[in-house]
Amino acid sequence: MKSKVPIWQRGSFRITVAIILLILAGGAVGGVYFTQIPPEQPIQFPHNFHVGLGAQCEYCHTGTATGPSAGLPTTDKCWGCHQQLTPRNADMELVVHYAEKGLSIPWVPVAIQPDFVQFNHQPHILAGVSCSTCHGDLTTMTVAEPQKGQNMGWCLDCHQKMSTPEEFVRLSDCATCHY
Amino acid sequence: MAEKEGKEKWGMVIDLDICTGCQACVTACSMENNIPFVGEDEMAYGRGMQWMRIRRYWEGEYPEVAPAHEPMLCQQCGNAPCEPVCPVFASVHSEQEQINLQVYNRCIGTRYCANNCPFSARTFNWFDYELPAPMNSYLNPDVSVRRRGIMEKCTFCVQRIVKGRQNASASGREIADGEVVPACAQACPTDAIVFGNLSDPESRVSQIARSDRAFRELEELGTDSRVTYLKGGKNYGS
Numbered sequence: 225m226k227s228k229v230p231i232w233q234r235g236s237f238r239i240t241v242a243i244i245l246l247i248l249a250g251g252a253v254g255g256v257y258f259t260q261i262p263p264e265q266p267i268q269f270p271h272n273f274h275v276g277l278g279a280q281c282e283y284c285h286t287g288t289a290t291g292p293s294a295g296l297p298t299t300d301k302c303w304g305c306h307q308q309l310t311p312r313n314a315d316m317e318l319v320v321h322y323a324e325k326g327l328s329i330p331w332v333p334v335a336i337q338p339d340f341v342q343f344n345h346q347p348h349i350l351a352g353v354s355c356s357t358c359h360g361d362l363t364t365m366t367v368a369e370p371q372k373g374q375n376m377g378w379c380l381d382c383h384q385k386m387s388t389p390e391e392f393v394r395l396s397d398c399a400t401c402h403y
Numbered sequence: 404m405a406e407k408e409g410k411e412k413w414g415m416v417i418d419l420d421i422c423t424g425c426q427a428c429v430t431a432c433s434m435e436n437n438i439p440f441v442g443e444d445e446m447a448y449g450r451g452m453q454w455m456r457i458r459r460y461w462e463g464e465y466p467e468v469a470p471a472h473e474p475m476l477c478q479q480c481g482n483a484p485c486e487p488v489c490p491v492f493a494s495v496h497s498e499q500e501q502i503n504l505q506v507y508n509r510c511i512g513t514r515y516c517a518n519n520c521p522f523s524a525r526t527f528n529w530f531d532y533e534l535p536a537p538m539n540s541y542l543n544p545d546v547s548v549r550r551r552g553i554m555e556k557c558t559f560c561v562q563r564i565v566k567g568r569q570n571a572s573a574s575g576r577e578i579a580d581g582e583v584v585p586a587c588a589q590a591c592p593t594d595a596i597v598f599g600n601l602s603d604p605e606s607r608v609s610q611i612a613r614s615d616r617a618f619r620e621l622e623e624l625g626t627d628s629r630v631t632y633l634k635g636g637k638n639y640g641s
Contacts, residue, residue: 397499399565403558
């Protein structure tokens with residue numbers, strides 16, 4: 225016997241639609257979530273500890289004032305200090321391991337830009353922007369964490385606040401970042 | 404940041420009397436700007452990707468026939484036909500550099516701009532082109548690798564202009580004449596391509612552009628193109 229209830233009013237149909245929507249929404253939330261968590265690093269590098277010791281950001285991320293990329297420290301840079309230290313934990317023993325084998329530490333970059341964005345550290349550092357403006361307060365982080373909401377509007381917002389209207393012509397030009 | 408605002412109007416002069424048509428500029432442009440090599444078949448379909456090409460044509464009637472050639476690239480029109488037709492504002496005019504920009508992440512590939520370009524200077528990515536293994540190391544990190552469905556064109560090597568300005572600003576000075584050189588001008592063995600700032604009357608490119616031999620392609624269209632060609636009489640070569 226044919227049911228008189230239209231298909232969109234049947235319980236089974238509504239439950240199926242609800243499950244599909246839930247799966248899609250869950251996938252979307254999960255996808256966004258995985259871009260917001262810090263990636264797995266070979267060594268759980270304690271930024272807060274090193275900053276607390278008085279190490280400047282530029283000591284390890286040397287490229288900031290001279291080029292587009294800040295750079296990640298080489299094993300030699302770590303070993304310069306760490307060869308004078310006795311390893312106190314597993315992470316410090318890993319540094320010894322990498323240095324004695326002569327391997328580079330496979331750091332995973334955290335603050336990355338999409339392929340169509342050309343970011344240059346140099347003009348930002350020379351304009352006196354502090355590292356924590358974009359990278360967050362590293363004194364409260366162990367491994368570096370991706371910062372939320374760093375989209376083009378956020379870039380332009382800061383460019384507008386930091387510049388005169390004449391300078392903003394250049395700082396809002398598409399070719400400043402996209403080419 | 405105390406920084407003087409230099410209003411550059413970038414321009415180029417190509418001397419056709421000393422251009423040999425060797426295509427070094429075409430090769431240099433492809434290497435600098437990560438332009439894929441599409442292969443013979445796609446080229447035959449008219450899907451070739453070159454931001455710069457050497458137009459070859461014949462002058463005169465047989466047997467008094469002589470070949471002529473002319474490097475053709477985006478003329479960076481001040482009054483560009485490609486710009487007003489883009490529905491998503493991917494083809495925009497740069498206030499700062501005074502050139503036409505193509506914003507790849509905005510482009511949706513309607514190809515309206517290319518159809519409206521009187522110089523046929525724009526090329527379209529019909530496919531995602533794979534670069535075979537050793538060649539991918541040649542990719543220039545300063546330039547985005549475009550994907551399928553994106554319109555692209557000569558940018559006057561805007562990555563070099565931006566880098567030149569940042570270098571100049573880092574040492575607290577203006578961009579010097581001849582400091583910014585696009586890949587084609589750098590590769591030209593006869594120095595037929597000169598690039599520089601047209602708003603500075605003393606720059607080398609401005610001085611050469613005032614030559615009696617100067618003309619612009621399709622000037623009657625009123626596109627105010629930034630590329631000037633030089634061509635003398637017929638008293639040489641042939």
